[in-house]
Amino acid sequence: MNSKRGQWASNLGFILAAAGSAVGLGNIWKFPGKIAAYGGGAFLLLYVLIVALIGLPVMLAELSIGRATQKNVVGAFHSLNRRWTFCGALGVITLFVILSYYCIVGGWVMKYVFVYLTGAHFPATAAPFQDFFVQFISAPVQPLLWGALFLGACIFVVVRGVSSGIEKFSKFLMPCLFLLLISIMLRAVTLPNAWEGVKYLFEIRPEAINGDTLVAALGQAFFSLSVGMGIMVTYGSYVPKKENLLRSAVMICFLDTLVAILAGLAIVPVVFATMGAEGLGMGGGFAFMALPEVFAMMPGGVLFGLAFFLLLFLAALTSAISILESCTAFLNEELHWSRLKSTLLLAVPMSLFSIGYSLSQNADRGLNLPWLDWKHGLQWLPMNAVMEKFTDNLMIPLGALLFCVFVGWIWGTSKAAKEIRGEAQKPFKLEKFWSFIVRYVAPVVILIILYFTLIQGQG
Numbered sequence: 303m304n305s306k307r308g309q310w311a312s313n314l315g316f317i318l319a320a321a322g323s324a325v326g327l328g329n330i331w332k333f334p335g336k337i338a339a340y341g342g343g344a345f346l347l348l349y350v351l352i353v354a355l356i357g358l359p360v361m362l363a364e365l366s367i368g369r370a371t372q373k374n375v376v377g378a379f380h381s382l383n384r385r386w387t388f389c390g391a392l393g394v395i396t397l398f399v400i401l402s403y404y405c406i407v408g409g410w411v412m413k414y415v416f417v418y419l420t421g422a423h424f425p426a427t428a429a430p431f432q433d434f435f436v437q438f439i440s441a442p443v444q445p446l447l448w449g450a451l452f453l454g455a456c457i458f459v460v461v462r463g464v465s466s467g468i469e470k471f472s473k474f475l476m477p478c479l480f481l482l483l484i485s486i487m488l489r490a491v492t493l494p495n496a497w498e499g500v501k502y503l504f505e506i507r508p509e510a511i512n513g514d515t516l517v518a519a520l521g522q523a524f525f526s527l528s529v530g531m532g533i534m535v536t537y538g539s540y541v542p543k544k545e546n547l548l549r550s551a552v553m554i555c556f557l558d559t560l561v562a563i564l565a566g567l568a569i570v571p572v573v574f575a576t577m578g579a580e581g582l583g584m585g586g587g588f589a590f591m592a593l594p595e596v597f598a599m600m601p602g603g604v605l606f607g608l609a610f611f612l613l614l615f616l617a618a619l620t621s622a623i624s625i626l627e628s629c630t631a632f633l634n635e636e637l638h639w640s641r642l643k644s645t646l647l648l649a650v651p652m653s654l655f656s657i658g659y660s661l662s663q664n665a666d667r668g669l670n671l672p673w674l675d676w677k678h679g680l681q682w683l684p685m686n687a688v689m690e691k692f693t694d695n696l697m698i699p700l701g702a703l704l705f706c707v708f709v710g711w712i713w714g715t716s717k718a719a720k721e722i723r724g725e726a727q728k729p730f731k732l733e734k735f736w737s738f739i740v741r742y743v744a745p746v747v748i749l750i751i752l753y754f755t756l757i758q759g760q761g
């Protein structure tokens with residue numbers, strides 16, 4: 303075993319770092335928009351079931367590969383079965399593409415923090431907020447500079463290594479994130495009319511449960527839990543051999559879901575309180591367009607706005623760090639580049655994708671790329687849409703499928719289960735059930751999502 307390799311100094315540090323990876327733009331930016339678009343409580347119910355029944359088992363499978371091999375995602379597959387090295391390589395490709403756009407969106411968040419901090423907050427009418435956002439993201443240079451700054455912050459943490467960089471920062475940032483989120487949520491649910499929003503979040507209308515909701519909930523769960531791309535292999539590889547992985551994975555999934563629900567509670571009631579049910583139509587635009595408008599109408603709104611974007615920034619940062627770390631570990635261990643050299647050399651090709659993503663926010667300037675699905679045939683879509691579809695609809699589900707097939711059928715769930723148990727060595731609760739899910743249920747369910755997205759052209 304490589305003795306110079308980093309390790310988490312404590313199990314709590316590992317849980318917070320992995321929860322930091324899971325809790326990200328997916329929870330606070332995407333999740334409330336999805337709940338709104340897919341009918342409230344029904345989506346929430348499906349989501350929670352999927353996290354528990356599919357997400358958690360897949361996360362355990364990934365963590366076990368990492369911990370067994372103590373290697374980066376490519377090295378891990380290579381050492382367990384050379385022919386499956388490609389599976390690790392696919393993970394790195396997915397991570398590379400995600401990071402290139404995650405940094406741009408992270409940069410948008412930093413810009414908003416800056417706007418609130420400098421007191422240059424926005425005017426109080428609806429249209430200017432939307433104009434502000436649209437003009438900012440479609441500008442040619444500014445979003446790139448903010449994106450570069452965001453990436454710089456990630457590099458700053460990652461070059462410091464596992465325990466003195468990522469773990470130390472996560473242990474400080476994650477409690478801050480919880481405090482901020484809870485205070486925002488308490489403010490939100492006590493606004494007049496907020497109750498309607500709370501009801502919308504939890505009321506289950508059975509007609510809202512259908513194939514579309516299922517596909518959306520599954521895609522959201524994988525993205526949000528950071529599974530299907532090798533992050534959990536990498537983070538699992540830094541866990542000392544004695545630890546039991548089951549408890550940690552349950553905790554990570556629990557924290558991630560808790561934050562998603564709290565974020566829903568912090569955002570949806572606010573939208574209801576100020577704009578009524580029509581406000582829900584803004585979907586993904588909530589965070590950047592609807593919320594500043596809402597903050598401007600509330601007493602103390604500037605502070606509230608600052609707190610919200612700071613929260614989003616912390617969440618995005620700890621997730622982006624995990625993506626960068628997973629790529630860096632690969633370059634560092636396989637090519638023997640230093641951490642600094644790895645992160646900097648990664649940033650060069652990545653910036654081409656980031657530039658393409660950012661420029662294509664503006665229809666006049668943007669690049670188009672081909673996208674193929676069975677139902678619509680070949681389409682030319684803006685580069686940003688293709689990058690998101692490529693990762694969310696294709697690579698992440700494919701990665702999760704391959705990880706399950708590998709653990710379930712190639713490496714074997716009995717070896718993986720032994721790894722999950724850690725020092726304890728007695729079978730963990732539901733071990734057989736876990737094995738059944740990884741071998742049969744998860745692959746079938748993932749194939750269904752791939753069918754809907756690639757053949758039916760959904761999403």
Ligand code: LEU
Binds near residue numbers: 325
């Ligand atoms: N889990 C993260 C999120 O919810 C994303 C992942 C790709 C690091 O934003």
